[in-house]
Amino acid sequence: MSELLHFSEHTLQEVALGFMGLVYTTRIVWFLKFKAGTERQAATGPKGTTPTKGILYSWANIAMPWAMESTRRQYLIYAQFVVFHLGVTTAIALSFIIPYGPGLLENQALVLILQIVIAGAFLVGVIRIIRRVSNPYMRAISSPDDYFSLVLLTTWFFFALLAVPNQTSGGEWHLLTYFILTAFFLVYVPFSKISHYLYYPFTRYYLGKTLGYRGVYPVRRAG
């Protein structure tokens, strides 16, 4: 392993992670400075619906594609969402496995599984790029950040796919690119839409709390 690759796998990642953590902390502190709205009225809705149930339902909503019409009807897009986010998780995990647990990748079955997941995510990334460019509704709501984030992640998946076997016999360029992209990704994320997962628990928490208190969540549907 070259010094550059070692640097990219360790120091570069640690600095980038530290930067991301710092920006995220600042971001959360800023966000929490906004006062949360409160409700004075008595609860509405049927007995048994509470803010706590509403919050739990709201958080779990994303794992219940049947709960929302949007995910129920657009099940292919929902499936893409699942594959894409599994890919993100896997590719992030890879950036820890390679430097801190490379022995795991001697298991060929695991390598294959990781590659399948990441390849799936790469494919979804390509589909998402096509959709964002070709669909007039998507074009109308897209910012440069939306396009760039998607292209960045899709490219990152591609190099993660190549990096999974952790082989340097054919050169280090694919591993180097993967780790440099990972570092860039970590630094860029707090400023981009990719940081949405930071807000997800909060938006879902407050929506669930309000709608739980008002008896809307958990949603009941007619058969």
Add this chain to the structure above:
Amino acid sequence: MERDDPMSKTATRSYKAEQVIERMGQKLNRQMVGSLLACVHCGMCTESCHYVLANPGDPSYAPAYKGDQIRKLFKRHYDWTGRLFPKWVKADTVWTDEELEELKDTVFGKCTNCRRCSLNCPMGVDLATFNRMARGLLVSVGIMPEGVAVVSKDQWEIGNQMGVLKEDYLETLEWMEEELQDELDDPDVAIPIDQPDCDVVYSINPREVKYDPRSIADAAKIFHVAGEKWTMASEGWDMTNFGLFSGDDALGGSVAQRLYEKVVELRGKELVISECGHGYRSTRCEGPNWAKYDVPFVMESSVFTMLRYIKEGRIKVDKSKNSRPVTYHDSCNMARSCGMYEEPRELLELVCSDFREMYPNRTENYCCTGGGGAMSMSEYTPRRLKSGIIKANQLKETGAEIVVTSCHNCVDGLTDVIRHYELGMEVTQLVNLVANAIVIEPKVAVPVEEELVAVLALAGRTLLVADDEPDQVEFLATVFEDNGAKVLRAANAEEALELARAEKPDLLTLDLAMPGRDVGEVYEILREDPELESLKICVITGRPELRKLIYDRHVRKPEGYMDKPVTEDSLVLAVRRILELAHEEAAAPAES
């Protein structure tokens, strides 16, 4: 160059734009900021909006796009990513009043705040909440549809959103009390006013006074049969709240507090809110927050009250009395903001013999098109009716003859859609069905042989209909003729004037927006003509902002006023009331 710096003190930003940006900071709370930050532009919400579905290919109706028109301001002025890299994240500012007008078109004209997209957003972005905030910001600088300004003014100044005067309100209650006494053949039936220490204080929508007084009588009938100790208030009786639609929290708080304080003054134990989606949400859910008022009594929708009466055996119902097929339309405010969607169905199953579900329903139901105050924004009517195709298809598929809803806005919105798409359905409310299904134990029977003579409501009357829309003329004329009146038709104000002078009708229904001679001018001539002193005039308009054409003139005000669309029942009731009051006034000197 100045425009590149949104915070520049020397930039040429309009005063209103400056105020909107500054006040946005005061309105932001954590929930809103979360929603403004969390959108990932995934597009999952797009097809949840009825405007999108009715306007394929036009992305400006997409919820995320509409949200971005507000989000861009937030990002540019309050979020660091937008401050650092505005173009990268589509952050932008506003400089001119024209740009604010464009924002108005989006937040008032392309969204009914129905919250359907909010419940379909995987991220939990609540567009309806920050869309309302944006409305409030625009209203605070005087940029709003004229109808919103008119209605808000009425609610601020007169105390109810339709400008119903206290004497008109009390007269209507008295009139309904008499109707009920006749119907039940019981002179003791009353609509109590300002009775202290009652178990129930009943609050209503001013629309009931103006266009649908029958629903007041129906509610009174239910309270009477249930043996309820109840009252209505002489003031502070309007449970609607235009603050919800305009985003004006100060108005919302003031209106809600007026209602709460009246109940406290009367020492009422419970406030029952008649069927109205936004009224229920405003009074029951949002009002205490806007007014920062801890309400010391119980509040419930009349739907719960009626259901409770049946379950407790206080009223008996016979569902066979409502045998025509009915379906139920969930009001957005009831279902998506207050969790009330099972109780109306439970009640319907008890009072109707043929209930058919509408799909989608409950929290997934589509807006009636009249939500968010849309019925008062006549400039967006064509857009609203176009979006109504979604609702129309939903209604048609039920095969029902009657649509039931627990919301007055929905009644008007649905009536409009039904008429526009020629569905031939009726719209009614639960209170009407429950009242109709009530079984009243017969009193001691005394056989009296009586010849029953059916008298048509407007028999012997001559009515002049003035409207430039042939469909509207035909509708009004048919309703009047079916009720026994002789009808004259005029397509413009000049023709109306000539016919009024020649035929001396009892009443003129007057549209305010007709081509040709100025309607206001003709109105003044009619009022000043001594030969037409007995002519009663009822304005029927789809453009409430034109009321000033009439009301600003120093002549006698019209005897009646109705917003389009009007229903057959409300029309006949309103015209009857005007003519009956005229009759009573004419008779009064002779009796005294």
